[in-house]
Amino acid sequence: MFLELFFQYLVAGLTYGTIYAIVGIGFNIIYNTTGIINFAQGEFVMLGGMTAVSLYAFLPLPLAILGAVIITMAVGGLIEMVFIRWLVKPSVLRMIIITIGISILVREAGLVLWGEGVRSLPYFTGNEISALSFGGVRVSPQVLWSLGVCAIVVVLLNLFFKFTMLGREMRACAANRDAATLCGIPTRNMITLSFVLSAGIGALAGCVVSPITQTQYAIGSGLAIKGFTVAILGGLGNSMAAVAAGFILGILESFSIWVMPTAYKDAISISLLLAMLFLRPSGLFGNREAFKLKDF
Amino acid sequence: MIVPDIMPLLEVNNIGKRFGGLQAVKDVSFSVQRGTIKAVIGPNGAGKTTLFNLVSGFLPSDTGTITFRDTAIHGKEPHQIAGLGLSRTFQHIRLFSHMTALENVMVGRHVKGRAGFLAGMLGLPGTRREDQAHRDRALEVMDLLGIAAFADTDATSLSYGQQRVVELARALATEPAMLLLDEPAAGLNMRETADMAKLIMKIRDRGITVLIVEHDMSLVMNISDEIVVLSYGEKIADDMPLAVQQNPHVIRVYLGEDDA
């Protein structure tokens, strides 16, 4: 009985862990190309989930998800082009405030479009009560879906950055923007692309976990803090580490319910974030020396 | 050999600093006597600015000790070192934006003041008198350096040469025992450079010891009492100007290896 409960918590932790990981990766993609922390990152997840629910009213599920991802990517690109592209060397403070403002606008737009109601997509396979049994541990197939999608996203991203021309150009842009510009890489477009990409994977995550965690217009800012925690835990800019950190946070949170009231769940992860920022801002797996050289 | 009857004002012993794979300053020792002008020269990247950053506490040193006014200052914070009477300027001008030239210089009076948050908020007569005294003192310094006319101009809107002098005034307003000047003549034209040389000597004549990094050789040779030469982080000479000029090692460094 105890063991069973333990695994149930573990599975729940992994599920939330995937979404945190993906939001964390989204932070990293944009951070790597621009040096910006996009405070509106969580809103991409919300947009993806909500748009998919709306599209599902008249489209089959796979098409609804595809449509939602594409629409969110377009929104991500649009945000970059309208608000960020034309700023000349904006200060960090200015960028923080702008992306916070954007996140509020997107959220409020979500409120107008979809109201305050909580929505969710149907389970991709089976329904809420169907479960696969692993030696007595019951696991919803949707959990496997989200783990699988997370794994695919990570693998594809790695392939993209390592082996495609575009991915390499984006990495060059991340390493040294001025040098990349000199080499003829259209760095401006790379930045737009990074917004499109991170909007896309955020939206995908929003669709996959929607059946389990449900979606509402206001989920973005909470996710943004969690995602940032994960990005920091893993070391800003390091996406593989963010995945590991995502699972760590998800599982920690899930087990915290054992010893603390649920209401304090958020406080746990944020305390973790604060502790990390104070003690080891380079991340669990990060390199302290390398961190010091980055200028913030 | 003449043994100085007083301890040197600044004594640097075996100081070293490494950035990753680069040994920017390696095992450098030298001392500066009270009331003298000492110059640090060397090719670009020789480690001069790094040396200044070590002395003024902006970088922690890996090895060695620094003694200023008989106090060990390595490991101290920059503001503590400034409080002890060691003031510096920067190679790349760093004036406070959105503040007038006078206000910039008045920040230099910070170490001489005491008023804290509460006193500042209440603005009691005593505090205001103290503030006025500092204002007068700052204006005096600006007058001495010939920039009193720009007192109420926004500091960052002044010309480059004037900004350099404001920076000097700001450092001087702390009433330091020693001034560290990092390339004070960089970017100045010939006349401004000559003026700067005069100013520095004027400062020395007021009893303030000067340690200066400078690329302009004629300026260095004219004003300094002693010169330290750095190359790739190492000290290769430490002598009177004439002797340094004739030092074969120094000539080789400045003219390039293949000429030697």
Next chain:
Amino acid sequence: MRTGRHFHILILLAAVVAVQLLTLVAGKGFYLTQFTMTAYYSLIIIGLCLLMGYAGQISLGHAGFFAIGGYTSAVLTTVDLSAYKGSALTGILIKLSLLTGRQDLYGGQMLSFHPWAACVVAVILTVIIAYAIGVPVLKLKGHYLAMATLGFGTIIYSVVLGTQKFGAADGISSVPAFPLLPGLVVSGAPGLRVQNFYIAWGLVACGMLLLLNLIDSRVGRALRSIHGAEDAANAMGVDTARYKLNTFVLSAVFAAVAGVFLTHFNGGIGPSEASIMKSVRYVAIVAVGGMASLWGTLIMSAALNFLSLRGYFGSFDDAVFGGVLVLIMLFSPEGILQFDARTMVKKLFQRA
């Protein structure tokens, strides 16, 4: 410089009187309630302006300090200690006249802390928490500082929302009036509306005077120098870490005092006062006001808070502040009062 400062404060007071007379003449006395609330929000905002505009440190958690002040005061003035009347500790508290008796809603006798005692405790608690948080947080810069303060705000929010003692989602109500001095009472009672309007704006005027004095003092110059060029400030002997910390604590105290007063004025406090959106709104107003401009910030705070409290933005309240934030930062990061339409248009055309 000094005469200008006092002159501006006088103009502020004149404007306050003018507003009161106008509402009187127009028969819109009820507007004063929103004006009073506006004043208390302005008090937090000018404190935040000192932190952001002059010391250059962002805080996305100031609503948290407001809530610490308000909730502490609310809890201490509504707690009923009459059951412990016999205990030694209660006896001492009564002796020190820190406790006061009053009637509860049902006519029963209650024994709780005097609002003054509660206010002092609230401020002390805020100072302690602000120091404890500030020491590690202010070592951080840029994004890290923003996220850390956001995290702090979120923790406070989820604690007040999740704790029964704080009334959870309902918050704390029936907080008593705050008798400041004989004849001066912070209270939302309709009969005291005019008095409270003047108390609130008097407090703002005092706050402004203190802060204006400060920025033109030794400390103020040190703060501005940190903002201008931190390492040069350091080289001039400014202990930048300490100054940032003290400013953080000072601005937290402004927020807490505002929280205490507004809680007594409203007769209660709810978790929404601790929400992140509130913190963001304060940042937005400082940004619109021009960051390093106390007067600009105060003017924008008065205008935007009043419009918002009167419900002019309807259900778009948050959206308005989000939009304002984005527009200002895009087109006129020096604040709306510095907005120069001509150069803006010129720039746009140059790009095209």
